[in-house]
Amino acid sequence: xxxxxxxxxxxxxxxxxxxxxxxxxxxxxxxxxxxxxxxxxxxxxxxxxxxxxxxxxxxxxxxxxxxxxxxxxxxxxxxxxxxxxxxxxxxxxxxxxxxxxxxxxxxxxxxxxxxxxxxxxxxxxxxxxxxxxxxxxxxxxxxxxxxxxxxxxxxxxxxxxxxxxxxxxxxxxxxxxxxxxxxxxxxxxxxxxxxxxxxxxxxxxxxxxxxxxxxxxxxxxx
Amino acid sequence: xxxxxxxxxxxxxxxxxxxxxxxxxxxxxxxxxxxxxxxxxxxxxxxxxxxxxxxxxxxxxxxxxxxxxxxxxxxxxxxxxxxxxxxxxxxxxxxxxxxxxxxxxxxxxxxxxxxxxxxxxxxxxxxxxxxxxxxxxxxxxxxxxxxxxxxxxxxxxxxxxxxxxxxxxxxxxxxxxxxxxxxxxxxxxxxxxxxxxxxxxxxxxxxxxxxxxxxxxxxxxx
Amino acid sequence: xxxxxxxxxxxxxxxxxxxxxxxxxxxxxxxxxxxxxxxxxxxxxxxxxxxxxxxxxxxxxxxxxxxxxxxxxxxxxxxxxxxxxxxxxxxxxxxxxxxxxxxxxxxxxxxxxxxxxxxxxxxxxxxxxxxxxxxxxxxxxxxxxxxxxxxxxxxxxxxxxxxxxxxxxxxxxxxxxxxxxxxxxxxxxxxxxxxxxxxxxxxxxxxxxxxxxxxxxxxxxx
Amino acid sequence: xxxxxxxxxxxxxxxxxxxxxxxxxxxxxxxxxxxxxxxxxxxxxxxxxxxxxxxxxxxxxxxxxxxxxxxxxxxxxxxxxxxxxxxxxxxxxxxxxxxxxxxxxxxxxxxxxxxxxxxxxxxxxxxxxxxxxxxxxxxxxxxxxxxxxxxxxxxxxxxxxxxxxxxxxxxxxxxxxxxxxxxxxxxxxxxxxxxxxxxxxxxxxxxxxxxxxxxxxxxxxx
DNA sequence: GATGAATGAGCATTCATTCAT
DNA sequence: GATGAATGAATGCTCATTCAT
Numbered sequence: 001x002x003x004x005x006x007x008x009x010x011x012x013x014x015x016x017x018x019x020x021x022x023x024x025x026x027x028x029x030x031x032x033x034x035x036x037x038x039x040x041x042x043x044x045x046x047x048x049x050x051x052x053x054x055x056x057x058x059x060x061x062x063x064x065x066x067x068x069x070x071x072x073x074x075x076x077x078x079x080x081x082x083x084x085x086x087x088x089x090x091x092x093x094x095x096x097x098x099x100x101x102x103x104x105x106x107x108x109x110x111x112x113x114x115x116x117x118x119x120x121x122x123x124x125x126x127x128x129x130x131x132x133x134x135x136x137x138x139x140x141x142x143x144x145x146x147x148x149x150x151x152x153x154x155x156x157x158x159x160x161x162x163x164x165x166x167x168x169x170x171x172x173x174x175x176x177x178x179x180x181x182x183x184x185x186x187x188x189x190x191x192x193x194x195x196x197x198x199x200x201x202x203x204x205x206x207x208x209x210x211x212x213x214x215x216x217x218x219x220x221x222x
Numbered sequence: 223x224x225x226x227x228x229x230x231x232x233x234x235x236x237x238x239x240x241x242x243x244x245x246x247x248x249x250x251x252x253x254x255x256x257x258x259x260x261x262x263x264x265x266x267x268x269x270x271x272x273x274x275x276x277x278x279x280x281x282x283x284x285x286x287x288x289x290x291x292x293x294x295x296x297x298x299x300x301x302x303x304x305x306x307x308x309x310x311x312x313x314x315x316x317x318x319x320x321x322x323x324x325x326x327x328x329x330x331x332x333x334x335x336x337x338x339x340x341x342x343x344x345x346x347x348x349x350x351x352x353x354x355x356x357x358x359x360x361x362x363x364x365x366x367x368x369x370x371x372x373x374x375x376x377x378x379x380x381x382x383x384x385x386x387x388x389x390x391x392x393x394x395x396x397x398x399x400x401x402x403x404x405x406x407x408x409x410x411x412x413x414x415x416x417x418x419x420x421x422x423x424x425x426x427x428x429x430x431x432x433x434x435x436x437x438x439x440x441x442x443x444x
Numbered sequence: 445x446x447x448x449x450x451x452x453x454x455x456x457x458x459x460x461x462x463x464x465x466x467x468x469x470x471x472x473x474x475x476x477x478x479x480x481x482x483x484x485x486x487x488x489x490x491x492x493x494x495x496x497x498x499x500x501x502x503x504x505x506x507x508x509x510x511x512x513x514x515x516x517x518x519x520x521x522x523x524x525x526x527x528x529x530x531x532x533x534x535x536x537x538x539x540x541x542x543x544x545x546x547x548x549x550x551x552x553x554x555x556x557x558x559x560x561x562x563x564x565x566x567x568x569x570x571x572x573x574x575x576x577x578x579x580x581x582x583x584x585x586x587x588x589x590x591x592x593x594x595x596x597x598x599x600x601x602x603x604x605x606x607x608x609x610x611x612x613x614x615x616x617x618x619x620x621x622x623x624x625x626x627x628x629x630x631x632x633x634x635x636x637x638x639x640x641x642x643x644x645x646x647x648x649x650x651x652x653x654x655x656x657x658x659x660x661x662x663x664x665x666x
Numbered sequence: 667x668x669x670x671x672x673x674x675x676x677x678x679x680x681x682x683x684x685x686x687x688x689x690x691x692x693x694x695x696x697x698x699x700x701x702x703x704x705x706x707x708x709x710x711x712x713x714x715x716x717x718x719x720x721x722x723x724x725x726x727x728x729x730x731x732x733x734x735x736x737x738x739x740x741x742x743x744x745x746x747x748x749x750x751x752x753x754x755x756x757x758x759x760x761x762x763x764x765x766x767x768x769x770x771x772x773x774x775x776x777x778x779x780x781x782x783x784x785x786x787x788x789x790x791x792x793x794x795x796x797x798x799x800x801x802x803x804x805x806x807x808x809x810x811x812x813x814x815x816x817x818x819x820x821x822x823x824x825x826x827x828x829x830x831x832x833x834x835x836x837x838x839x840x841x842x843x844x845x846x847x848x849x850x851x852x853x854x855x856x857x858x859x860x861x862x863x864x865x866x867x868x869x870x871x872x873x874x875x876x877x878x879x880x881x882x883x884x885x886x887x888x
Numbered sequence: 889g890a891t892g893a894a895t896g897a898g899c900a901t902t903c904a905t906t907c908a909t
Numbered sequence: 910g911a912t913g914a915a916t917g918a919a920t921g922c923t924c925a926t927t928c929a930t
Contacts, residue, residue: 034914050359052274056900066916071901073914134356137272175430178422182434185411186404193403200400208397212404215437256889278925288891289925295889299925478910494803496718500904510912511904517910521904578800581716619874622866625859626852626878633851644844652841656848659881700893722921732895737922739893 026128027087035073037063042080047130051081051138081135082143088125088132089150095121096157107165108219114161115213116206118154119187123194123202130191158184165217172218183213248350250309257295259285264302269352273303273360303357304365310347310354311372317343318379329387330441336383337435338428340376341409345416345424352413380406387439394440405435470572471531479517481507486524491574495525495582525579526587532569532576533594539565540601551609552663558605559657560650562598563631567638567646574635602628609661616662627657692794694753701739703729708746713796717747717804747801748809754791754798755816761787762823773831774885780827781879782872784820785853789860789868796857824850831883838884849879 027036041062045054056067056077074080095117104110122129136147159180165171186209200208249258263284267276278289278299296302317339326332344351358369381402387393408431422430471480485506489498500511500521518524539561548554566573580591603624609615630653644652693702707728711720722733722743740746761783770776788795802813825846831837852875866874 048359050272050274052272053360055898065914067900068902068916068918069914072916077900138275178430179434181415182408182431186407188414189407189411192410208400209404212401212438215440216434218437277923290891290893290927291889293926294891494716494718496716497804499902512906512912512914513910515905516912581714582719622874623878626875629852629855630848632858633855636854637847652844653848656845656882659884660878662881721919731893733921734895734923735893738895743921 026091026125028083032073034063034065034069038065038070038073039080039084043084043128043131046081046084046135047127051077051135078138078140078143081131081138082140084128085132085136085139085147086143086150088128089147089154091125092118092121092132093150093154096154107161107168107170108214111161111165111171111213111217112210114157115183115187116203116210118158118184119190119209120202120206122187122190123200123205124196126191126194126196133188133191155180155184162217165219170219174217179216182216183209186212248309248313248347250305254295256285256287256291260287260292260295261302261306265306265350265353268303268306268357269349273299273353273357300360300362300365303353304361306350307354307358307361307369308365308372310350311369311376313347314340314343314354315372315376318376329383329390329392330436333383333387333393333435333439334432336379337405337409338425338432340380340406341412341431342424342428344409344412345422345427346418348413348416348418355410355413377402377406384439387441392441396439401438404438405431408434470535470569472527476517478507478509478513482509482514482517483524483528487528487572487575490525490528490579491571495521495575495579522582522584522587525575526583528572529576529580529583529591530587530594532572533591533598535569536562536565536576537594537598540598551605551612551614552658555605555609555615555657555661556654558601559627559631560647560654562602562628563634563653564646564650566631566634567644567649568640570635570638570640577632577635599624599628606661609663614663618661623660626660627653630656692753692757692791694749698739700729700731700735704731704736704739705746705750709750709794709797712747712750712801713793717743717801744804744806744809747797748805750794751798751802751805751813752809752816754794755813755820757791758784758787758798759816759820762820773827773834773836774880777827777831777837777879777883778876780823781849781853782869782876784824784850785856785875786868786872788853788856789866789871790862792857792860792862799854799857821846821850828883831885836885840883845882848882849875852878 027039031039038059042054042059044062045058048054049058054077056070059077059080060067060070070077070080074083096114098117101110101113101117104113136144139147159176162171162174162180162183163176166173166176190205194205196202249261253261260281264276264281266284267280270276271280276299278292281299281302282289282292292299292302296305318336320339323332323335323339326335358366361369381398384393384396384402384405385398388395388398412427416427418424471483475483482503486498486503488506489502492498493502500514503521503524504511504514514521514524518527540558542561545554545557545561548557580588583591603620606615606618606624606627607620610617610620634649638649640646693705697705704725708720708725710728711724714720715724720743722736725743725746726733726736736743736746740749762780764783767776767779767783770779802810805813825842828837828840828846828849829842832839832842856871860871862868
């Protein structure tokens with residue numbers, strides 16, 4: 001088995017000091033310190049090498065514990081993944097249905113806001129987002145189904161924002177479903193290449209993708 | 223281990239009769255029948271479950287052979303993956319540098335053509351393309367490097383097509399790098415959701431994404 | 445591992461309310477309440493699933509404590525087993541050498557009494573007796589040796605009772621060793637099948653096996 | 667964990683050269699040499715230490731293979747146990763319903779024959795018989811159920827033999843069920859203590875227990 | 889070319905036991 | 910006395926790979 005060979009790009013993620021500090025606000029508030037540290041370690045491992053190439057030892061090593069310690073806090077490796085992906089999707093959903101976004105009257109403003117919010121979250125938490133987008137099929141069928149449900153709801157807010165602008169004439173008569181999918185593709189695909197130390201801050205990328213979104217609906221900035 | 227549970231979406235890929243017939247033109251001409259059948263089986267397995275969750279038995283079962291037979295034709299499981307990904311990337315590169323595309327004089331026509339070619343290939347061969355895009359980090363560092371090289375060359379043709387139109391005034395003064403990346407994101411991300419029996423044929427999607435590309439460079443269809 | 449699947453017969457033992465109340469008189473008088481409750485829980489677990497398939501958590505759960513609490517009261521799981529088996533064997537020994545039995549003049553009466561006493565104990569405490577008979581080889585070599593010693597002494601009373609009747613002509617000229625072993629087999633084997641809610645009370649079974657014992661020595665009831 | 671400490675009595679079984687040669691006739695004829703050797707090794711291990719205290723390594727070591735080799739021939743450790751116990755019970759059943767036994771006219775002769783056959787099998791194959799009698803509750807519920815079925819059928823032949831003699835007046839008016847159970851107890855319990863190098867050959871013990879059986883039904887040898 | 893058998897290296901998970909609180 | 914957290918040492922089982930046939 002040539003399973004554990006290091007690949008530069010992804011392996012860097014695991015050791016990147018900028019990623020080492022977990023974002024406590026990312027996890028459920030009722031989790032303890034150790035659980036949050038384990039989740040953060042798991043996120044880095046899964047993002048770098050994928051769920052199946054990550055061992056429980058890898059995860060535990062990331063917080064200086066033995067593999068057995070993982071099982072004091074989580075019932076299985078798969079449930080660690082599920083917790084990460086579920087919370088990630090819940091956070092994204094919370095962002096796109098933010099009341100302040102839904103309160104925006106102009107269709108263009110609203111679409112800009114939702115695209116920016118979705119993009120900013122994926123960029124700022126690009127390591128977690130990578131796991132959320134790329135490790136879905138390591139979930140059990142049941143857990144996978146729960147995530148699909150959350151994605152449907154999130155995508156619905158996007159589709160509504162596009163459909164609204166098309167309906168009120170703000171946007172061109174674009175194919176709502178296809179254009180929405182394209183917008184989502186842009187922000188989802190950034191988990192492949194985004195780096196926090198790159199040219200764009202999450203907010204800058206959010207603005208840029210909001211611009212692109214308006215171009216996709218035929219309403220570029222004047 | 224909950225490793226082998228089937229998830230509807232991806233697991234379907236393995237058994238989908240439309241995917242069962244390998245496209246012989248996809249593989250290197252010098253490979254024998256069995257080798258091509260093994261590669262096709264591996265593509266379906268890797269696309270459905272990922273490289274690490276696929277066993278050599280899974281691959282061999284797909285062609286009615288024993289796991290040991292794999293080693294008569296390939297030196298390792300990783301080299302099966304590499305062969306798939308390398309050939310996939312070579313095919314894509316060949317498409318985007320097609321002389322008939324480079325011969326197009328108009329910047330808009332050329333960009334349309336390259337986006338359509340790239341998109342059509344990913345859609346028509348979406349199962350292989352999924353492996354090419356999502357299993358990269360199962361490669362050894364060396365093989366990964368070779369693929370990155372191919373991607374750089376492919377991406378270069380995209381960037382040139384955008385830069386050319388910006389330079390000659392056909393397109394708006396967009397950020398070439400960012401916009402190019404966005405175009406690539408659209409076509410790459412389709413491997414997550416595209417189905418041949420869906421609403422769009424590869425060619426239709428190619429046209430649609432060519433349209434979107436022109437919008438992204440501020441030159442929508444009049 | 446299919447280790448924890450419940451099997452009806454044995455698993456029932458753990459939850460049988462008739463077994464839930466420990467018999468305080470079974471354990472050493474100097475033990476505290478918690479210790480006795482732990483021993484009773486352990487007896488039910490060991491009887492139901494065997495020593496090696498019983499976890500310290502199983503035992504502790506039976507008295508509503510954490511696994512760590514077990515170690516406040518006993519130095520190891522094996523010593524819990526040893527305590528159970530040792531006390532069980534001491535109790536049996538005490539019964540068969542009861543002065544009132546040894547005071548019986550008639551050889552037939554004495555054999556009847558000893559067989560009945562041995563049988564009654566095994567039947568009344570059949571859960572504990574099951575552990576005493578079936579979990580011996582989970583003991584350390586040293587502890588095993590101590591138990592073998594107790595068994596030899598107990599068996600000696602049986603052998604003497606038989607030998608006495610053979611010598612004084614009360615019984616036929618049977619092979620003392622083999623016949624004694626057969627009598628013991630009968631009462632030992634009841635731990636496999638006896639239930640307090642079955643057809644026979646411990647005393648009824650004791651009488652029945654006393655009858656059988658006399659038949660085995662060729663002196664059936666006239 | 668003091669799990670692997672050797673206990674003299676039982677541990678001896680594993681290494682006893684007399685037990686090392688498997689009895690090929692004991693296993694299913696369609697099994698290969700390696701499978702039979704693995705079963706024989708497993709029998710010795712399970713008899714000596716019990717199913718749960720036996721590791722797959724122990725079993726494999728007994729035939730000079732690696733633990734993984736076990737899984738080339740059997741799907742799980744539990745199925746090794748089941749195969750042993752099932753075949754053991756089938757062999758016993760075959761012995762007690764031997765046509766030559768059922769052909770015996772006299773009730774005493776028939777009971778003698780069935781008791782002797784049952785006893786001889788348990789004595790000659792006392793190591794396997796020990797596993798058959800003492801490791802039942804390591805089986806899955808389903809497998810356990812299959813064995814219970816076989817035991818019921820075997821026990822039925824015993825009960826019929828007793829009932830017949832009671833009905834035709836050959837035996838005393840004994841309690842058929844209780845007396846039958848006692849006869850079975852005698853032969854089952856011998857797995858605890860029988861040794862092939864002891865005082866009795868299997869056949870001698872069979873004769874002795876046949877004698878005892880007749881005494882238990884009130885019809886001792888004249 | 890094909891494979892049944894075999895295995896070294898692992899892997900997720902378990903568990904008896906320890907210990908700071 | 911009680912326990913939550915932690916862990917060393919397994920443990921059953923898997924799998925990529927090898928090789929004699």
